Amino acid sequence: MNEKHETLNFAFRRIHEVIDPWVEGNPTAIALRDKRYRLTYGELATATRDAANQLRQLGVRPGDRVMLVAENCAALAVLVLAASVCDAWAVVVNARLSPREIDNFIDHSGARRVLYAADVSQDAQAHAQRAGAVASAWPYVGELAVGPLNDAAVPEPVSHSSRDQVAAMIYTSGTSGSPKGVMLTHANLLHMATLSRQLRQLSPLDTVYGILPMAHVVGLSSQLLGSLACGCVLRLEERFSPEALVSALREGGLTLLLGVPAMYARLLDWCTHTGTSLAGHGLRVIATAGSPLTPELKQAVESAFDMPLQNGYGLTEMSPTVAQTPLGVWRKDCSVGLPVPNVEIRIADAAGNDVAQGSAGELWVRGPNMMKGYYRDEKLTRTVINAEGWLNTGDMARQDSDGALFIVGRTKELIIRSGFNVYPVEVEQVLNSHPAIVQSAVVGRAVGGNEEVIAFVELAAGVAVDRDELISYLRNRLSPYKVPAEIRAMARLPAAPTGKLLKSEIKQLAAKEKDERQALL
Known part of the structure; x- marks a missing residue:
């Protein structure tokens, strides 16, 4: 569905060589700071x-x-x-x-x-x-x-x-x-370093806020190597806190902020409760990746920063970027953008046939940033990469006529409720649009030969919500079979260090009786 591009030519053979031009041309420029x-x-x-x-x-x-x-x-x-x-x-x-x-x-x-x-x-x-x-x-x-x-x-x-x-x-x-x-x-990683210059127009004038852990692919490839390849200053932070970010913005000099939706949600929640304004931040680019973005959060972030939020999609196996929205483009929807240069995509049904444009199907990708494979597991590698070199992402997607890609859910996370398909991301987007909810996670739970929809929510600080009011809110925005059978509130949803929610752990919680960390709404 995306025309094939010619392979990029790399000027380097190893990732450590990306700093060589800046070592030779401007050795006194700051590269890293913690x-x-x-x-x-x-x-x-x-x-x-x-x-x-x-x-x-x-x-x-x-x-x-x-x-x-x-x-x-x-x-x-x-x-x-x-x-x-x-x-x-x-x-x-x-x-x-x-x-x-x-x-x-x-x-x-x-x-x-x-x-x-x-x-x-x-x-x-x-x-x-x-x-x-x-x-x-x-x-x-x-x-x-x-x-x-x-x-x-x-x-x-x-x-x-x-x-x-x-x-x-x-x-x-x-x-x-x-x-x-x-x-x-x-x-793989040099390809991503090259894309950082192309897609975000990074240069030695930029200072990147390095909050994403380097133990995860975005933090390693786009953040570390992308910054160094472009001669930027990379300001590394061990852990995210709204206070530290706002302090860094007020100090001045930051031009690029790359985070995950949960980070932005916590930042806005903190700003609301402390009366903090983000005006005068000095950033040139704000971007997000790693998990689905809701329209409400996107609009709130763009309003707070007064600039478009660049959205993207990728996975570790693709080093990670597959698609990204162009810089400076204001979109009302939550498209993850167009496939990036050199990456091909196809959207297929369960039989492996391409779906009609605009229809949802399983997303397959390939390109020069695709992994070599899973270490010591050739069988699993062959399971996800077919003979033609296409990688099955496990994500469900659709593509509009303008080429914009939308991620609608995970294949394995699809909930089949009384014969109807429920994509958790759709329910999460509605939950997250409620003013009392910072973020949510929706999973399926097997019951009597069927599946029911279970939601976990993280409430804004000091905010309570009435269950009947929330259910009414959901019923006005979702089909009846998509309304959660149970909603549990937690102080913090299980998440990786990046802020990405751990659906496997949340699914295990849904299968158990509520514990002291959870309260039924």
């Missing part, structure tokens, strides 16, 4: 070389996996680039994960070494202590804890080609089921 360090492009190059040498001294070989347990900081950025210099794989893991999840990833990846940013993150420090990691000094980025050498680690084959050599591995699960290690090549 709460403790500020590195120029020249210093970043030196820090990367030193860290690569230190990794080699720690026994890291080409083809080895190096696991980095951390939260956003300059040290983590340096280690990702240093692993590239060594032709090792950077396996970035968020320190806020549980010990069981971390251990699963260590075992599955066969990491040669595990490094912990223990002086940045208390969670990383706890993991380091449990592993018996030893603190050591690293030039320019402070102290890191180094785990024991894994003598049993076997290096993977190394390729000169950027299209074959893996640069990073991102885990997409671990809270339940077996870990899925998505292998992203240097070419």
Whole structure:
């Protein structure tokens, strides 16, 4: 459904090379800053070389996996680039994960070494202590804890080609089921770095607010590598808080804010309760990705910032971007935009046939940013990528006549209520439009050979809502079979560090009796 484009030509072979033009042309320009360090492009190059040498001294070989347990900081950025210099794989893991999840990833990846940013993150420090990691000094980025050498680690084959050599591995699960290690090549990530310049017009004049965790693909590719490839300043933040963001905006200099809908919802809620205005923010671009955007939240964000909110769609397996709305375009709907250059899409029915334009179907994609595969799971890789190289996203989508793409739900999340299809995102959009609700999650629950709709809601601070009033609100906006049979309020919905809601955990909660964290409305 999208005409094929010619493959982009990359000027680089490895991801660490994206800083070279700025090292040569403007070495004193700031590249990275966090709460403790500020590195120029020249210093970043030196820090990367030193860290690569230190990794080699720690026994890291080409083809080895190096696991980095951390939260956003300059040290983590340096280690990702240093692993590239060594032709090792950077396996970035968020320190806020549980010990069981971390251990699963260590075992599955066969990491040669595990490094912990223990002086940045208390969670990383706890993991380091449990592993018996030893603190050591690293030039320019402070102290890191180094785990024991894994003598049993076997290096993977190394390729000169950027299209074959893996640069990073991102885990997409671990809270339940077996870990899925998505292998992203240097070419995959370099493609995304190139798109950052094309789609967001990034330049050395920009300062990017780096709040998205580098353990997730947007934080690693678009945020880190996209910023460095364009000579930007990347201001790294460990965790999101509305206060910190507003403080950074008032300090001045920020030009790009990339977040997830839940982050914007919390920001607006905080601004409402503190009487804070976002006027005079100085941003050139505000963008969102990672989860569905509701019309109400989109309108509220655009009103608060007085500028269009750029929306997009992607997945880890695509490094991640598939579609994105153009800069500066005000849309009233929540389209995720047009397919980005070089990415092809098709929307198919259950039999694999293309659907009519405007109809919903399963979204298939392919392009140069598509993953190499799932690590140590060729069977699963073949399950999602067919013989023609198309990847099944598992998402339901439709495409308008102007090419705009709309995501209508997840294939696996589809609820069939009395023979009728219920897409959770539609119910969530209506729930989220209620002034008392910050965000919601809708899942199905099996009951008597049928499915019922169960909703979980996070209420605005200090706000209560009457159940009958909310049900009436929903009935006026939804078909009867789409109205939730049960609505539960929680102080915080289960979410990943990015703010993306964890539907698998929420579905498990729906199957259980309510506990002390939940209240039936």
